[in-house]
Amino acid sequence: MSGRRPFPSAVQRLKLLVDESLSITVARSLEEAGHDAVHVGGLGLLGAADSEAMLAAADGERVLISAGTDFGELLAIGRKPGPSVVLLRRAPHLPQAQERLILEALSVLEADLQAGAVAVVSPGRLRVRETAALAEEPIGSHPTSLSLCVALCLTSSHWMAWNGF
Numbered sequence: 001m002s003g004r005r006p007f008p009s010a011v012q013r014l015k016l017l018v019d020e021s022l023s024i025t026v027a028r029s030l031e032e033a034g035h036d037a038v039h040v041g042g043l044g045l046l047g048a049a050d051s052e053a054m055l056a057a058a059d060g061e062r063v064l065i066s067a068g069t070d071f072g073e074l075l076a077i078g079r080k081p082g083p084s085v086v087l088l089r090r091a092p093h094l095p096q097a098q099e100r101l102i103l104e105a106l107s108v109l110e111a112d113l114q115a116g117a118v119a120v121v122s123p124g125r126l127r128v129r130e131t132a133a134l135a136e137e138p139i140g141s142h143p144t145s146l147s148l149c150v151a152l153c154l155t156s157s158h159w160m161a162w163n164g165f
Contacts, residue, residue: 066085068097071075085131086102108126
């Protein structure tokens with residue numbers, strides 16, 4: 001028996017949109033793993049603004065998967081529950097390693113993503129926030145809403161700038 005842990009067979013087929021920050025190979029591998037995965041290139045969105053990819057994910061009821069830095073910020077600024085988003089941070093550069101990281105995260109995140117969440121995934125670490133909180137509470141009206149907004153912004157380029165990336 002190998003040292004690899006098998007993916008749970010109970011994971012349902014998720015509808016995914018893979019951003020251009022990840023290879024089309026990642027989308028194909030997610031499809032092979034049983035998910036309904038589409039790369040933004042397949043929708044004619046290569047080079048499009050991140051907000052267009054976000055809209056396409058929302059319209060198609062897909063979870064957006066990206067290694068880009070702007071999607072958390074777009075959700076925080078947009079103040080509405082958008083599509084669920086999986087953000088890869090400090091992810092390996094090889095598509096095969098990215099695929100493994102994403103599949104492991106999806107096996108744990110399925111219910112959160114179906115309910116609406118932003119998940120920040122890095123090797124050995126997973127953080128999850130509900131997207132509904134953005135639409136339900138005015139910023140600053142409750143400590144949770146403020147911390148959620150800060151957490152989403154910190155997962156974007158601001159966090160990277162603060163930490164010297």
